[in-house]
Amino acid sequence: MIQINPSNIRVWSLLGQRSALGQVLLELARENEKVIVLTSDLEKTSGLDHFAKIFRERLINTGIAEQNMLGIAAAFATEDFIPFAISFANFSVLRACEPMRHFMGYMHRNVKLVGLSSGFANGLFGNTHYCMEDIAIVSAVPGIVIVSPADCTELAKAVEAVSTFSGPVYLRLTGIMNNPVVYRQNFDFELGKGIVLAKGTDITVLASGSMVYNSLQASEILEKQGISATVIDIHTIKPLDTITIDQEINSARLVVSVEEHAKTGGLGGAVAGHLCSLRHHPPLLRLGIEDKFQPAGDYHYMLEQNGLLPLQIAYAISQQFSSLT
Amino acid sequence: MKASDETIRKCEEAAARMRVNVLRLAHMTGSKGAHLGGCLSIIEIIAALYGGVLSLDPVNPKCKDRDRFILSKGNGSLAHYTALEAAHIISEEQLFTFGQNGGLLPGASSLNPELGIEYSNGTLGFGLSYGVGLALVSKKTANPYKVYVLLGDGECNEGSVWEAAMAAPHFNLSNLTAVVDMNSMQSDGKTCDVMNTHLENMWHGFGWDVITVDDGHSISQLLDALMHPCTELKPRAIIARTIKGKGVSFMENNNAWHHNSLSKELFDEAIAEISQAKRPA
Numbered sequence: 001m002i003q004i005n006p007s008n009i010r011v012w013s014l015l016g017q018r019s020a021l022g023q024v025l026l027e028l029a030r031e032n033e034k035v036i037v038l039t040s041d042l043e044k045t046s047g048l049d050h051f052a053k054i055f056r057e058r059l060i061n062t063g064i065a066e067q068n069m070l071g072i073a074a075a076f077a078t079e080d081f082i083p084f085a086i087s088f089a090n091f092s093v094l095r096a097c098e099p100m101r102h103f104m105g106y107m108h109r110n111v112k113l114v115g116l117s118s119g120f121a122n123g124l125f126g127n128t129h130y131c132m133e134d135i136a137i138v139s140a141v142p143g144i145v146i147v148s149p150a151d152c153t154e155l156a157k158a159v160e161a162v163s164t165f166s167g168p169v170y171l172r173l174t175g176i177m178n179n180p181v182v183y184r185q186n187f188d189f190e191l192g193k194g195i196v197l198a199k200g201t202d203i204t205v206l207a208s209g210s211m212v213y214n215s216l217q218a219s220e221i222l223e224k225q226g227i228s229a230t231v232i233d234i235h236t237i238k239p240l241d242t243i244t245i246d247q248e249i250n251s252a253r254l255v256v257s258v259e260e261h262a263k264t265g266g267l268g269g270a271v272a273g274h275l276c277s278l279r280h281h282p283p284l285l286r287l288g289i290e291d292k293f294q295p296a297g298d299y300h301y302m303l304e305q306n307g308l309l310p311l312q313i314a315y316a317i318s319q320q321f322s323s324l325t
Numbered sequence: 326m327k328a329s330d331e332t333i334r335k336c337e338e339a340a341a342r343m344r345v346n347v348l349r350l351a352h353m354t355g356s357k358g359a360h361l362g363g364c365l366s367i368i369e370i371i372a373a374l375y376g377g378v379l380s381l382d383p384v385n386p387k388c389k390d391r392d393r394f395i396l397s398k399g400n401g402s403l404a405h406y407t408a409l410e411a412a413h414i415i416s417e418e419q420l421f422t423f424g425q426n427g428g429l430l431p432g433a434s435s436l437n438p439e440l441g442i443e444y445s446n447g448t449l450g451f452g453l454s455y456g457v458g459l460a461l462v463s464k465k466t467a468n469p470y471k472v473y474v475l476l477g478d479g480e481c482n483e484g485s486v487w488e489a490a491m492a493a494p495h496f497n498l499s500n501l502t503a504v505v506d507m508n509s510m511q512s513d514g515k516t517c518d519v520m521n522t523h524l525e526n527m528w529h530g531f532g533w534d535v536i537t538v539d540d541g542h543s544i545s546q547l548l549d550a551l552m553h554p555c556t557e558l559k560p561r562a563i564i565a566r567t568i569k570g571k572g573v574s575f576m577e578n579n580n581a582w583h584h585n586s587l588s589k590e591l592f593d594e595a596i597a598e599i600s601q602a603k604r605p606a
Contacts (some may be wrong), residue, residue, distance in 0.1 A: 011597020038362055041421075057465065060461070062488075062492060063491070063492070063495075065488035065491065065492065067454065067484075067488055068454045068457070068489050068491075069487065069489035070454070071451055071453075071457065071458055071485075071489065072454055072456060072457055072458035072461060072492070073457045073458065074454075074455055075454075075455050075456075075458020075459040075461070075462060076455070076458055076461075076462055078458075078459070079459070079462040079466070081462070082458075097486070098448065098451075099451055099454070100446070103451070103455070104450055106437050106445055107444075107445050209573045306401055
């Protein structure tokens with residue numbers, strides 16, 4: 001088991017999900033000799049320096065060649081290894097889109113594809129390095145589980161869980177350094193099972209990745225305005241935990257999805273798809289990235305431009321909520 | 326190492342059987358047709374691999390130390406099925422399920438270890454990456470199998486081929502052989518007209534040991550190349566010059582037969598020509 005203790009939680013959160021990944025994989029590799037890591041020239045970026053010193057033979061650097069990385073990873077999976085293949089989300093999913101579909105979808109190889117710095121985490125690198133489409137693309141391919149951890153503690157839990165799960169997984173990492181902590185201690189993590197983090201009576205917020213923390217903050221703001229919110233960490237976006245969602249929207253007057261992903265095709269899209277199959281359901285407010293390429297900026301700026309800071313989330317929700325009455 | 330006369334004869338017999346079966350199966354599909362041209366150009370390559378090179382156990386096609394054969398050029402799937410039948414890995418009955426709706430042997434093959442099919446093909450340019458991965462596993466686990474990947478020359482237009490080609494020498498994959506079926510044609514015409522490349526130079530430039538086989542329909546030439554000992558820690562590319570549609574004169578170098586259906590009349594004509602060719606002079 002990867003150790004979840006205050007010291008690890010603090011260090012990982014300082015590093016952020018991207019660099020904490022290398023630390024977590026090192027812990028995992030110590031315990032499971034089948035774990036190998038592939039990267040397309042992002043060893044240092046994904047915090048794999050230490051891993052490289054200890055397990056050089058289990059770290060394969062393919063150079064800047066994401067398509068080839070996927071093919072090699074698939075072969076390792078066939079030969080009973082557990083390969084984690086790592087690049088920035090936009091390259092893991094967009095550059096290597098067809099190999100992802102071919103090897104992980106059609107051939108259903110047990111590859112764990114990691115998308116680093118999804119959403120706006122690449123800040124000033126700009127639009128080529130932003131990724132607001134990955135969930136939409138991967139979820140359209142049959143048979144791939146999609147996981148987006150809320151913080152670095154959940155990242156460690158998710159990495160451990162996907163390593164024992166037999167089947168292809170896309171692990172979507174979000175946020176930057178000083179990743180806010182959602183989980184301050186060990187907890188039960190089950191793939192495909194949402195985690196209710198706050199219980200309320202008026203609205204239900206479904207959030208993923210970086211937006212879980214921001215949604216919790218927003219719910220505290222809303223509480224002061226007299227709006228009581230349930231907040232659920234939907235760490236697994238596919239398959240969607242419709243059981244928990246159905247239970248938790250029962251008495252809600254508004255459902256809100258919040259994600260650092262395009263409003264179309266991500267968590268909000270999956271939730272919309274589910275809700276419309278129900279006879280009765282509350283209206284859905286989808287918060288996410290606008291459907292346009294925008295002038296680049298730092299992480300905080302980009303979230304702000306898209307209304308994804310806690311205060312903005314709270315404002316959008318309260319506006320929508322008050323329009324219902 | 327040199328192949329024995331006995332091995333050469335067996336491979337030639339298998340090739341003859343495979344060529345007839347490719348035509349029978351293509352005819353059987355009726356109007357659906359098959360990729361006849363690119364199948365007929367690789368008959369001898371696959372026959373030489375299965376008859377004289379690959380270490381396989383027909384009874385246990387999944388055995389751990391078997392050699393791995395990856396057919397990257399999906400258009401050759403039908404020819405591959407006929408080789409699996411000739412090697413007694415699949416039965417004749419199974420072979421004749423080719424092209425059935427929802428069946429195990431579709432036009433482009435689908436991963437099926439029980440049937441000795443190591444890879445799902447169809448989309449071009451990804452098989453070599455997978456082969457590089459398998460060869461790397463062999464090195465890392467000291468499981469001394471070898472990996473053979475068969476590509477088309479048209480397929481080598483795909484950039485992903487060259488990502489894999491770049492990586493294989495870097496990882497010293499002397500257990501990896503890429504065979505390029507250089508039939509000099511692709512869907513839209515002659516390769517020199519569609520995209521003029523210099524494949525020998527390209528593979529050589531990427532750091533591979535390159536062997537050119539002047540007659541890619543000569544089993545003995547192919548076996549000479551395939552059994553050529555590796556002297557360096559390099560992967561090996563065998564460029565086999567072949568003829569698209571080989572063996573049936575109206576198909577040879579005629580791109581109408583890239584993918585086409587085979588009427589009863591033309592089928593009979595093709596079989597007659599092949600039978601004629603098989604008779605000793």
